[in-house]
Amino acid sequence: MNVLLVFAHQEPRSFNGALRDIAVRTLTENGCEVAVSDLYAEGFEARATAQDFTRRSNPKFFKYQAEQRDAAAGGDHGFSADILREQERLLRADLVIFQFPLYWFSVPAILKGWFDRVLAAGFAYGGGRFFEKAPLYGKRALLSLSMGAAEDRFGPSALYGDLNWVLHPLRVGTLNFCGFEVLDHHVVHGPASMTPAQREEVLERWQKRVCSLANETPLPFMKAFDPVQPGHSAGTKGAAM
Amino acid sequence: MNVLLVFAHQEPRSFNGALRDIAVRTLTENGCEVAVSDLYAEGFEARATAQDFTRRSNPKFFKYQAEQRDAAAGGDHGFSADILREQERLLRADLVIFQFPLYWFSVPAILKGWFDRVLAAGFAYGGGRFFEKAPLYGKRALLSLSMGAAEDRFGPSALYGDLNWVLHPLRVGTLNFCGFEVLDHHVVHGPASMTPAQREEVLERWQKRVCSLANETPLPFMKAFDPVQPGHSAGTKGAAM
Structure with a gap:
């Protein structure tokens, strides 16, 4: 399995950094190829601008999506080097893990910029190709996030x-839209207030989960939850770390 | 009324630009003071990094929220000039209009960066001050957005x-959280495929709405919608442009 881990934390020794390190080590030990996009460390640009293209189709009126489509179509109009690098990493991946603090x-914003710029029109969707017809359909994604808020706030x-x-905009509006089957999100609540023992336990649980990611059944596609049963949620149970 | 319009489109002559221009002109004609944060034109930084502070409280371990709290507390630890400028604009405003394409x-990402960096811990929330206890409580906000998707997709x-x-993460998770009372969102669907007459009609409707913004009743505070009645939505009706 080829895995891309997109990491959006400034501090390598943070809790998010620990989760990343465990994922990389565990997946590698289990025979996976792992690439890491370390967004802050690589100085990844977040803003969608004309700098994202080798030239502009329309120098007089800037329409980002139209420039993306033309860049994806190739020829002498292309994406900037950082976008191309991320798109290539993405194309190689069977599973993409997004590791970030909420x-x-x-x-x-730096990860939002990755979505805005890398999941480009013509590359990740467009011309009727979205959800199960999207070019990336069949790949898997996992949102692994930390937050200060306690679980009972949700x-x-x-x-x-x-x-x-x-998570609806991320899970359905972004990932499902681009064809990703989304695994249950992995949420860590309040890492800053954990005791060392609690922290160890949470990290161990993540390691165990990473070991079995290949066997997991994704969440229902294109369906964040069932509004008729407000209590029901495919995600919430598993979300408790 | 003091109004801040935060504008997140690259092209001044876009449909979003037309909506901005109408809002600025109409509000000014009606006696309001209007400031515009033109994020792309001002090269606003989206990424939350150590550059956001005049110095670091902890040079060995970067924790963004902790640095924000220390910067907000003042002394020789402060925010970078661009963040200070936006915070000052925000403090002067009674109403903030966010104009952006979805x-x-x-x-x-550039507007997400504005939320991440400007609505800083210690400045916009923190120490139990959130929702109706937030420092900015009483200000109003309006999400004015365009999208390619047709209304019946939602x-x-x-x-x-x-x-x-x-809109839940924006409306409740961001704006209500910081104490903003949120006016009904203003959504324009598919501006690219409108006839000139349709476009004119949509722009006129926006102008009319802008004229009466001061008299509008905000949406229910801290309550995105009632999950018991999936069909009910305070926002959707008004959302039809």
Whole structure:
């Protein structure tokens, strides 16, 4: 199995860094090829601008999606080197793990920029090719995230709303849309307030899960949750680390 | 009324640019003070890094939120000039309008970076101050967005899920969390495929709405939608442009 780990934390010795290191080591020991996109360390650009293309189709009016489509079509119009590198890493991967701290109920801007720029029109979707017709269909993705908030803050009637609503734009709107089958998200609540023993336990649980990722059944495709049963959630159970 | 318009489109002559221009002109004619944060034009940084602070509290271990808290506390530890400028604009504003095209069911990375960096711990929340206890409580916000997708793609049983799930991280998780009362979102579907007459009509409707923004009742605070009634949505009706 080829795995791409997209890492969006500034500090290599953070809890997110520990989760990344465990994933890389465990997957490698189990015979996987692992590539890491270390976004902050690589100075990955987050903003979608004209710099993302070797030339512009329309120098007078900038329409990002149209430039993406033309760049994906090839010829002398192409993507910038950093986007090409990420697209190549992505094409080689069977599974992509996104490791990040939750910022404002979403990914940090640097990872949002990875979605905006790498999952380009014409490359990851377009011309009726989305969801199960998307070019990347069949690949798998896993959202592995930390957050300060406690688990009981989330739920249909809880303070922050259901975690499935929080993850809907990422899980369905981004990953399913591009054809990824999404594994149950892996959430660590409040790593900063854990005792060393709790931390060890959480890291061990992650290691065990990483060992069996290849055998997991993805979450229902294109279906964040069933609104008729607000209590039901494919994700929430597993989300408890 | 003091209004801050945060603009996240690369092209001033885009449909988003037209919506911005109408808002600025209309609000100014109606006696408002209007400031514009033109994120791409100002080269606004999206990534949360050590460059965001005049010095680091902990040079050996980077924890973004902790550095934010120390920078907000003042002394010789402060925010970078671009963050300070945005925070000052924000403090002056009674209403903040976010004008953006939907990217991956969310804001473009450059605007996500504005949330990550400007709505800093210690400045916009922290120490138990969030939702109605947040320092910015009482200000209003409006999400004004364009998207390629047609309106019927959204709904509890529709292809993309309910628009309230899509906007939940922005509306509740970000804006309500920081104390903003959120006005009904303003959505324009498929501007690229409109006839000139349709475009004119949509722009006129926006102008009319902008005229009466001061009299609008915000959406329910901290409550994206009622999960017991999947069909109900305070947002969706108004969302039809």
